[in-house]
Amino acid sequence: MKRGTALLLLADSWFNLALGMLGPIYALFVQEIGGDLLDASLAYFIFMITSGIVIYIVGLWEDKFDHKEKFIIAGYFLSSIGVALYLFVNNITMLFLTQIVLGIAQALLTPAYNALYTHYLDKNKEASEWGAMSSTWYVVTGLAAIAGGFIANSFGFKTLFVVMFFVSLISSFMSLSLLKRKKLMKKL
Known part of the structure; x- marks a missing residue:
């Protein structure tokens, strides 16, 4: 596995750890701010539609x-801002706006990430390296679900969002190494 592939996997693991903490308990958070299951579904819809439309463009x-690399970095940092916005969500409108920010962040990140990941793949190891990406996502997101549930149950959603924010910053700052790597590769 090339160093670039490993760096992308590591940065994305921190990102998935951060965002995965909220996944299974998202509807409970929506309920806590006065929403219901339909609001939770609509918030997810807003995120997905925003991502889907903007990602194509x-x-x-x-x-x-x-x-x-710059799009990946921008996507991770905007995601961190989106996670931080959860700290200020106290109504459904603010939740929807947060979902739009996160959808745009995902749209910046995903095409560039996939293109760069594909670029770094070792010849004749494409399946195993895509498998490593998928495997990492499932394992990290599973661990995140347990961690997020524990933190929210023990300390509340505000604490969870602070933890998610700082964990997401790890991926954001780690992604800056992509630019350093690109500059080094140009010198060779």
Whole structure:
């Protein structure tokens, strides 16, 4: 596995750990701010539709640029901001706005991440390296679900969001290494 592939996997693992903490208990949070199951479904819908529409547009745009690393970095940092916004969510409207921010962040991140990950794949190891990505996602997200449930149950959602924010910052700052790596590769 190339160093670039490993770096992407590691950064994404921290990112998935952060966001995965909320997944299984999301509806409980929505209920805590006065929403119901339909509001939770609508918030998820807003995130997915925002991501789906913007991801296509951004993907076309990203093909024209040689700096996919910058889109990955922007996506991770905007995701961290989106996670921080959860600290201020006290009504459904603010939740929906947070979901839009997170959807845009995902749209910046995903096409560039997938393109760069594909670029770094070792020849004749594509299946195992895509398998490593999927495997890592499932394991980390599973661990995140337990951690998030424990933190929210023991200390509340505000504490959970603070933890999620700082964990997401790890992936954000780790992704900065992609630029350093690109500069080093150009020198070789």
